[in-house]
Amino acid sequence: MPDTAPATCTPAARPRATSLQRWVWVHKWSSLVCTLFMLLLCLTGLPLVFYHEIDHALGKHIEAPEMAAGTAHLPVDRIVESARRHHPDLVPLYLFKEEDEPDMWVVKMDTRPDTDETQAKFSVVDARTGEILGEPRFDEGFMHLMYRLHVDLFAGLAGRLFLGFMGLLLVVALVSGVVLYAPFMRKLDFGEVRRGRSTKLWWLDMHNMLGIVTVTWALVVGGTGVINTWADLILKAWQAEQVAALKTAGGAAAGSGGSAAPLQSLVDAALAAEPGMAVATVAFPGTLLSTPSHYAVFLHGDTPLTAKLLKAALVDPVSATVIETKPRPWYATALLVSQPLHFGDYGGLPLKILWALLDLVTLVVLWSGLVLWWRKHRHAAAAPVSVGHAATTARGGA
Amino acid sequence: MKGAKSNAAIFRWPLLIALLTAIGLLSALVGDDGWDALSWALLAVPVGLCGYFSLARR
Numbered sequence: 127m128p129d130t131a132p133a134t135c136t137p138a139a140r141p142r143a144t145s146l147q148r149w150v151w152v153h154k155w156s157s158l159v160c161t162l163f164m165l166l167l168c169l170t171g172l173p174l175v176f177y178h179e180i181d182h183a184l185g186k187h188i189e190a191p192e193m194a195a196g197t198a199h200l201p202v203d204r205i206v207e208s209a210r211r212h213h214p215d216l217v218p219l220y221l222f223k224e225e226d227e228p229d230m231w232v233v234k235m236d237t238r239p240d241t242d243e244t245q246a247k248f249s250v251v252d253a254r255t256g257e258i259l260g261e262p263r264f265d266e267g268f269m270h271l272m273y274r275l276h277v278d279l280f281a282g283l284a285g286r287l288f289l290g291f292m293g294l295l296l297v298v299a300l301v302s303g304v305v306l307y308a309p310f311m312r313k314l315d316f317g318e319v320r321r322g323r324s325t326k327l328w329w330l331d332m333h334n335m336l337g338i339v340t341v342t343w344a345l346v347v348g349g350t351g352v353i354n355t356w357a358d359l360i361l362k363a364w365q366a367e368q369v370a371a372l373k374t375a376g377g378a379a380a381g382s383g384g385s386a387a388p389l390q391s392l393v394d395a396a397l398a399a400e401p402g403m404a405v406a407t408v409a410f411p412g413t414l415l416s417t418p419s420h421y422a423v424f425l426h427g428d429t430p431l432t433a434k435l436l437k438a439a440l441v442d443p444v445s446a447t448v449i450e451t452k453p454r455p456w457y458a459t460a461l462l463v464s465q466p467l468h469f470g471d472y473g474g475l476p477l478k479i480l481w482a483l484l485d486l487v488t489l490v491v492l493w494s495g496l497v498l499w500w501r502k503h504r505h506a507a508a509a510p511v512s513v514g515h516a517a518t519t520a521r522g523g524a
Numbered sequence: 525m526k527g528a529k530s531n532a533a534i535f536r537w538p539l540l541i542a543l544l545t546a547i548g549l550l551s552a553l554v555g556d557d558g559w560d561a562l563s564w565a566l567l568a569v570p571v572g573l574c575g576y577f578s579l580a581r582r
Contacts, residue, residue, distance in 0.1 A: 473552030
């Protein structure tokens with residue numbers, strides 16, 4: 127350093143202080159911008175953790191009638207026929223089978239296969255009789271309001287991506303918060319909350335303690351939430367990759383010429399290709415999950431991880447043969463793993479309760495951060511000379 | 525008056541909690557029953573500490 131450096135500045139201390147101030151700035155602004163949305167996401171996420179339980183409690187859950195165990199299932203063609211009779215003006219997009227409801231199919235239908243599916247209709251069909259058991263509505267009521275406020279603010283893809291960006295800011299706020307944790311804790315024991323000194327110190331210590339203890343959970347739920355906002359884009363990219371691979375392999379013309387094989391034979395072909403797995407979803411050609419000219423059958427295993435990590439089998443609708451496809455790309459795996467890690471629905475009711483408690487703690491961290499900013503802001507406005515960065519606050523409090 | 529703590533001393537407990545939380549988040553994904561129970565036990569650690577430190581007087 128040239129000796130013209132101002133004497134008032136100690137070379138060793140100065141860069142540290144400025145880098146600390148930079149972190150303070152990053153933490154303040156990343157938090158401030160996303161806090162209101164994060165409060166909304168924590169509040170709406172709370173009932174969504176218990177979606178299944180609330181659905182049951184409200185008596186909205188549709189159940190298959192009791193029948194002798196092992197009653198044979200109809201070919202899926204009959205299920206589709208039944209749904210088509212129920213909605214003659216719609217075409218089927220997907221057949222879903224829940225892991226814990228093996229005797230029911232859920233058929234999702236819309237006017238065309240390539241809509242945005244927001245107006246789609248659902249029919250629950252008895253897998254053994256083909257009887258329509260009910261029509262679940264996912265587009266009305268309290269839980270729908272919670273869901274839309276949580277997922278897209280009623281603004282479709284733009285809303286999703288916006289909330290995803292807010293989630294990225296949350297991750298920045300969490301990381302900068304961990305960096306700032308150290309200067310505050312130089313003179314404090316881990317978990318120490320100073321009481322009876324001042325309300326400000328109490329809020330500060332609570333914010334730091336609750337934040338650092340739950341930061342891993344918040345990072346995981348925040349980060350996987352961001353990935354979930356990209357779900358549509360990820361599925362489209364995966365589809366494009368598969369279609370491109372089929373084109374170069376000369377398989378894209380498949381499906382033309384010749385009459386369609388029974389749907390059940392397509393499903394059977396997929397099951398034979400992946401022994402030990404069960405059907406989760408059948409996607410009709412032209413939908414988001416298939417290709418324009420093939421069915422996609424999604425299969426799941428029976429461990430929690432393989433139940434989430436679906437395997438896709440593309441099936442030619444004429445020859446009923448499974449088409450060799452590249453393994454699932456890493457970004458699709460990331461999406462499939464992100465879903466349970468965000469929802470907290472993979473370890474029974476106790477895990478959901480822990481999820482809800484951690485969500486509540488996060489609410490307190492957000493709120494205390496807002497309170498601390500507001501108090502400082504108010505004081506700063508009252509007193510023109512304000513230094514107040516982390517180091518001085520920590521020193522002043524110790 | 526206590527001396528200023530090093531980063532290693534400050535982050536010792538937070539790192540351990542982070543590790544336990546991470547194992548708790550993953551274990552329920554790996555298997556059922558015992559794995560679920562391990563997940564509950566480990567994720568109860570941060571929840572319990574939040575409650576304890578919020579209420580404890582020392």
